[in-house]
Amino acid sequence: MKARAICFAAALLASFFISVSPTNAQTRKFLFGYSSLSSNQTTLWVGKDEGIFKRFGLDPELILIEGGTRGAQALISGDVPIMGMAGQPVISARARGSDLVLIGGMINKMNYILASAAGIKKPEDLKGKRIGITQVGSASYHAVLLALKHWGMDARRDKVTLLQVGNQAARVASLQTGGSDAAIVNPGLASALQARGFNVLADFTELPIPYPQQVLAARERILKSDPVLIEQILKGVAAATAFVWDPKNKERVKKVLASYLRLGKIENAEEHYQSALKVMSKKPYADSAGIASMIDFMAESDPLVTKIKPEDVINHSVLKKLDDSGFLDQLYKK
Numbered sequence: 083m084k085a086r087a088i089c090f091a092a093a094l095l096a097s098f099f100i101s102v103s104p105t106n107a108q109t110r111k112f113l114f115g116y117s118s119l120s121s122n123q124t125t126l127w128v129g130k131d132e133g134i135f136k137r138f139g140l141d142p143e144l145i146l147i148e149g150g151t152r153g154a155q156a157l158i159s160g161d162v163p164i165m166g167m168a169g170q171p172v173i174s175a176r177a178r179g180s181d182l183v184l185i186g187g188m189i190n191k192m193n194y195i196l197a198s199a200a201g202i203k204k205p206e207d208l209k210g211k212r213i214g215i216t217q218v219g220s221a222s223y224h225a226v227l228l229a230l231k232h233w234g235m236d237a238r239r240d241k242v243t244l245l246q247v248g249n250q251a252a253r254v255a256s257l258q259t260g261g262s263d264a265a266i267v268n269p270g271l272a273s274a275l276q277a278r279g280f281n282v283l284a285d286f287t288e289l290p291i292p293y294p295q296q297v298l299a300a301r302e303r304i305l306k307s308d309p310v311l312i313e314q315i316l317k318g319v320a321a322a323t324a325f326v327w328d329p330k331n332k333e334r335v336k337k338v339l340a341s342y343l344r345l346g347k348i349e350n351a352e353e354h355y356q357s358a359l360k361v362m363s364k365k366p367y368a369d370s371a372g373i374a375s376m377i378d379f380m381a382e383s384d385p386l387v388t389k390i391k392p393e394d395v396i397n398h399s400v401l402k403k404l405d406d407s408g409f410l411d412q413l414y415k416k
Contacts, residue, residue, distance in 0.1 A: 110311070114142035115162040117153045117221075119250060120268040121358040122296045124339060125188050125366075126166050129322030131338045138317045148249050151219045153299070157182055163304050164315055168221030169294025169368065169395070170376055176395055177386040181302040183397045186316055187368030188323065189296035192225045192286035193361045197257060197275045198264035202283060205233040209240045214247040214262035221295060222253075222266045228291055228379060229284060270343075270354030287361055292372035295361070305397060312400050317409065319366050324413035327364060365410050368396050 114130075116123045129135045130144050145162065147153050154171035156162045158180050172182045202208065208230075215222040226244060230237055237244060247256045253265040257280065264283060267275070272282050298319065305312055326335050336351040339358075345351050363369075373392040381387040404410060 108139065109136060109141045110139055110314070111141045111143065112164075112311070113162045114144050114315075115147045115153055115156055115165040115167070116144060117147060117150050117165065117167040118216075119146065119148075119343060120193075121270050121339065121343075121354040122189055122193055122268070123166060123342070124326055124335065124355075124358040125319055125322045125362070127338050127342050128326055128335055129318050131341070132322070132325060132334065134322045134325060135315075135318040137321065138314045140314050140318055142315075142318075149216055149220045151217065154180075154182060157299060157301055160301075163300060163308075163311070165299045166296060167299055168224075169297045169299075169373060170221065170224050170380060171219065172297070172299050173373070173377055173380060173387060173390060173395055174219070174384065177384070177390050182299055183302050183305065184294070184297045184368040184373070184395055185300050185305065185312060185397055186298040186319060186366040186401050187294060187296065187372075188298070188319070188363060188366050189361045190292060190363055190369035190372050191295060191361050192228070192289060192291060192293045193269065193295050193357065194222070194225050194266050194286040195269045195272050195282050196226070196229065196264055196266050196284045196286065197271070198281045198283040199257070199260075200279055200281060202264060203281060205230075205235065205284065208235070208242055208264060208283075210242070211263035212243045212245050212261075214245050214253040214256045214265035216248060216253070217246045218244070224376070224379070225286060225293065226266055228293070229286060229289060231379075232289055232291060268354070269357035269360070270351075273353055287357075292369055292375050294368060294372045294376055297368050298366070302397070305400070309400060313404065316366065316401050316404060320404065320410055321413055323362065323364065323366055326358065326362065327414070364414065365405065367398060367401060370396060 147156050150168040150171040153165040153167040154175045175182045247253045256262040257265040325331050336348050336355050339351040339354050340348045370392040
């Protein structure tokens, strides 16, 4: 996200978020950030396009801020009040004194595949090779390191180079042109890449590693100053999640995915739809086990993280209130 884009976001925020009072407006506008163009964002896109957020008095302007690190910066600066992103930048920012907190979670496992050139057929073949990621510190970066560790490998020792290529389209392009020997991408691209002769070296959704892939992050000051907004957002996210899970809405969900992912045809969204269902939590809680695992992993290279505990990062007070009221369960009753 370039500086002028952040400034633009701030200007939009001033006109949307500050000028609209939740007490005297039927529909409240605000900026809702998200960090990638992938099926991880299915809930947010469906909530927007199907008018689900509006049922709870909200009209979010969805804004793409690629990479969790940039998303954390946007939250801290106040450019956006809420972000759908990976959890590790929140942990890092919290360790450095920020008031970022996780108010919910939508995907609590790694929703990636590792695609590779034809000659790379098993994880050990990655030694001495180049893997395309978004950027250092991003979800894709940590996911690759965790997978290597799971396979008994180490990027430095095994001379695995992690190339900061950029967004998913750039990673695919790098793989196709030979700039990368492998690339981490969303599972929805598996069939298309295999059709072009590439291998799916690993499906990270199958790895036994809890992981805060897609969480909802905000500042604690928003929780304190505007709990009504947070409650409305969580209601919208929960209702959109239930909508996605309902089989009768399949074609409508695929239409939304096809639109945001620019797939051309609705039928091209089938694999992306299935990849979302495979990892999506029915109740949008952040998984404390995944946060604890991420803290332990990050602490190996970041001493500041050693002082952080999952309860420092997660605040489910509003979500728990909704759950205790029966709201979340009611969404799935026919």
